[in-house]
Amino acid sequence: MERYLRETPMLDFSSAGIRQLIDERKFNDLDAYHRIREIYGFVRDEILFGYNADDGIPASAVLADGYGQCNTKATLFMALLRGAGIPCRLHGFTVTKKLQKGVMTKIVYKSAPGDILHGWVEVHLEGVWYGLEAYILDKAYLSHLRMMYPGCTGAFCGYGVAVRDFRNMVIDFDRNDTRIQSEGITRDLGIHDCPDDFLTEYRQDVPPFKAFLYRRLGRHLMNRNVGRIRNSG
Numbered sequence: 001m002e003r004y005l006r007e008t009p010m011l012d013f014s015s016a017g018i019r020q021l022i023d024e025r026k027f028n029d030l031d032a033y034h035r036i037r038e039i040y041g042f043v044r045d046e047i048l049f050g051y052n053a054d055d056g057i058p059a060s061a062v063l064a065d066g067y068g069q070c071n072t073k074a075t076l077f078m079a080l081l082r083g084a085g086i087p088c089r090l091h092g093f094t095v096t097k098k099l100q101k102g103v104m105t106k107i108v109y110k111s112a113p114g115d116i117l118h119g120w121v122e123v124h125l126e127g128v129w130y131g132l133e134a135y136i137l138d139k140a141y142l143s144h145l146r147m148m149y150p151g152c153t154g155a156f157c158g159y160g161v162a163v164r165d166f167r168n169m170v171i172d173f174d175r176n177d178t179r180i181q182s183e184g185i186t187r188d189l190g191i192h193d194c195p196d197d198f199l200t201e202y203r204q205d206v207p208p209f210k211a212f213l214y215r216r217l218g219r220h221l222m223n224r225n226v227g228r229i230r231n232s233g
Contacts, residue, residue, distance in 0.1 A: 013083030092189035
């Protein structure tokens, strides 16, 4: 399990902010099961759903931002888990951009590639690997999104969600997998020891100018849309 506990440039759990958080929350005082639950809850609900400047930023930068999306939240989640002695790994995928419709503005959506890099975290507990994905969307955002679509009782795709049952999503960890975007998967890119390895092998296919526009403008418009939904009603 040592390979799933090592520190990397992206999983920088020795950084001051992450060490302070682990100590303040007393994660290491808990048994492994409750350690995972507490870290999972923190990343899901206290690190808000939002778009960072780049998928490749380290965990300490995600924590400093206070928000993240699938790949950046995965980085922070893994760093906290490993910093608290919980083995974990990354399962990489691509997902259809259709699940981002409603969050992306029309211009950003049109210019985005059809498939987007995605990953969830697999944690090892009591001899079992659990695939956790539903830390991506904070409960406040998800609650208001449900209010926007009160009549939806089946499958839903959009606003960062791709699920079979919009009203009964499995988002809490209790020795089970959790899912929030899995129905949007278009390709399985396999299991990786860490996000550093995943992003070395796979990079989002975006021309440099479009990437620049995303960092400087596109993501801010998307974060504004996310904030509007979270604060609605």
